[in-house]
Amino acid sequence: MRRPARAGEPRPVATAPPCDANRVTGEGKMLQSRQGQTARHLHLSRTLATRAAPSVTPSDLAWRVIGLLSLYRLLVPLLLLAMQSLAGPDWGLLAARPKLFVSACIAYFTAAVLLVIARRLKWSSLRIVALVNASVDAIAVGLILYASGGIASGLGILLMLPVFALTMLADRRDALLIAAVAALGVLAQQVFTGLAGATPAADYTTAGFVGALVFVVALATWPVANRLRESEALVRRQEIDLANMAQLSQYIVQHLRESILVVDAQDRIRLINESAAQILGDENAYPDALIGEVSPRLLFLLESWRQGSGGNEALPAVDPTFVAADGGRVMRAHFAPLGSSSPAPVLIFLEDTGLIAEQVQQSKLAALGRLSASIAHEIRNPVGAMSHAGQLLAESPHLTEEERRLTQIIRTNADRVSGIIDNVQRLSRRERARLELLSLPAWTEEFHAEFCETMQWPRARLMVSGTPSDVEVRVDPDQLRQIV
Template sequence: MKAAESAPESSSSTERHAAVEPPPALPWGSSTELAWRVLALVNLFRLLIPLLLMVLYWTLEPRLVGQANSQMFFVTSIAYFLFAALSIPSVKRRWPDRLVQTAFNVGIDVLAISLLTYSSGGMNSGLGALLVLPIGAASFVVGQRLALMFAAVAALALLLQQAFTTLAATSDPGDFASAGIVGALMFIVTLGVAPLARNLRESEERVRQREVDVANLAELNQFIVQHLRESILVVDDHDTIRLINESAASMLYGNPVPAGVPLSEVSPRLLYLLDTWRRHSYDWQLSSLSLMTFDGSSLVQPHFVSLRSGGGGGPTLIFLEDTTLIAERVQQSKLAALGRLSASIAHEIRNPVGAMSHAAQLLAEAPQLTPQERRLTDIITKNGERVSSIINNVLQLSRRDSTRQERIELNGWLEDFVGEFRQTAQVDASKLYITTSAPELEVRVDPSHLHQLMWNLCENALKYGRKFDSNDAIEIRTGRIATSERPMLEILDRGPGISQPDAERIFEPFFTAGKGGTGLGLFIARELAQCNRAVLIYEPRQGGGSIFRLVFADPQRWETQ
């Protein structure tokens, strides 16, 4: 049925892609981004020129500008500046049409610069050359014919002002040549800019076409991603989700997640792991850096792939892999390898370590030893005991029998276990107690595995879960996960807690943050949990302390398999 249903959906998607066509080429009467940018830059030119000319008028002696008619020079400069200032809102709002603005602005430029040139004594002032920039810029905005007309009008304006200047006897008739040269220069610039403007127009068309292609590819990618069985998402360099399929959204959030949502709102833990991978991808600890699903039912292992060539930064593709079934499949092979390793350890290391420790004990009994020598023998003895403890833990893990699960009532089993533990560890009932939110809580687990796991966790809580000179109580809490109704068991303490870097590695073998530990207790506890399709996780406790949560498999689910 799924295949049959997906066919019309794929067909409709194909129709959508076929319907997306590139837009027609924009006529020159339409506004484009390039044209408005050019108009904005030319308007900036109009703002700066009057200011610069006024500064030259007041600072240079003899005056190079405004000397022929200072009153006209001042009035024209001020009016030109005010026109440029008033044009700023028009350019920003892009109204009226850019062709209208260009024609009107060029007319003002020709008039203002011609008057400034006339009031400064004609072409010998050099101000006529200022028209080259507005005329050349207009060639980017309008067609070639209209641009040539602007150049012709500007050239005639310069010749006309030169004629009036000559008649007023404030200029040499030979300056007509300068006016002609500047006019010819404007024609040359207009003709030279035309090919560049044409190339820019073609580039704009190619960009628009690529935008359509990118939109089509994005829609196709979205379709493919949503129908993948694997759980994947794409995060950009600002940690915003760009693509996420239904499987990943259900795993991380429990509900659909639209694109554009920050990753921190969906899964802060995944954001932390992503940041860790970006900073330390060369030392990525795949065995310990994982996260829980939204309903707390299983562990998820993320795999990160940079979409930027060369790696590092940029958009990142994240694969989310449910490790529960994988861990179950590799468990037997792992135990077989561990068994061979432990046998070698027992044969090659245990006897020499025992002999070394025994020799150190005999040496410590010698009466003639100095305090320094006794301290050294004590170091040998303690480290020998630690090595022996590591060997015993590895042997205990590798020699355990295959899993023999039974249905047990968790609360009743815990009462017996806590009573045994209190008697063995000499712990008062007020310092280790049970609370439950579910009167009857059945789980399917191997009782011997659960006993060993709980003993390790309770011993750690007594040893590390209480602050110095503190008598804080340790709580064992049972209940169900709210979202999935899976049975769970928690051990809570009010100790110093575990730092964030250490929390990422506490389930690694031989890792310990304290002194004297072997670093195998939590590793063995998680292995025992995985053997019983359960999940053991750590999280900091609000207000200080630690929580170790054991989430059991649903007994009804596994009973039928």
């Protein structure tokens, strides 16, 4: 049976366990920004969930109570009619007004059926539902009491359960109003009974006692019902928070560069991101799939980790690698338990060994760059001293032409070494290239002469050919020299 719409009730966003925070550090500022935005949306939805819940809403508990009360209304008149048919007209309850008694039971049953049908309507307020039900119970039970001869029949007890149930759905003011309607029905039928014939004075006292008992039931029930409503509202808000946290976890896991999946104690995949699905095979890797069907090797590694490592992440006795579904990558599996239960769900990280080797190579290159920069810095001072000594030697008036040529070689190569040192240090600092427009033939001839002079080769030993005379390039001269 379809339930009415629940006014004011927030709807959680539907859709997995949190991941290891230490492995997320490489995701960068963009992912952190997205996480911050999602967290802000979570905070907003949590605030809205807290503020949107009114004091009384047609919740699941309320409709369950109304459903049980409807069943009670259907059973009471049927039981009374069954007792009437079994006991016959001499039954004490029928001695006063037997036809009215039967008619009142039929009317009560009909009203109960109509209230069950009315549950399909979109009730805007639970207060209206409670007051309508209370009015129907007060009128129907009042008619049954009147038909059975008044309060002395003992059927006034039929009002206690409806008052108890409807008070659970109302606030304090409406709880008193429901009790007042029920008490008014009891007193009204007693007045009409007295007008119809002589009744003992004690019946009025009994009617007043029943009316007072109705108020006692309402006042005693309301605090308990209020705590139940608060507990239900708290559970509802927690469900919204959990749903949003699950969505946030799913968002974070799906945007991680690392390949992650969660396997439960029955070796079924509970969570897997797109990267891990590509490694294990998109067609087979999906939630609720058995990990053994997706990757038998990964299942073997998981069982070895569970049995032999005692919960440690390392696999000392087994090579924790397997081949990806595409056959071109070798993956390394890392395991981490989730929770303290045994067996516990397991978080599995899949690392590409090729990427690991590449990272190691990059680290080596970075260290080599720092070492080169350090060596270049140490060489700068001796080269500067040699260049300065060559300049002082060139100022001597007693040098021969051959000696002056040698001092020129010293100065040229010292300048070249200084340029190399500057380039190495600039590369270690990752400075931008200084682009210049160069005539490639002229630069080539200059480099050819300098190189042959440095190597003390005859110029005929190194030939330059195939260079057009009108080629110009925009390049850093120092970097071009290093390349050549």
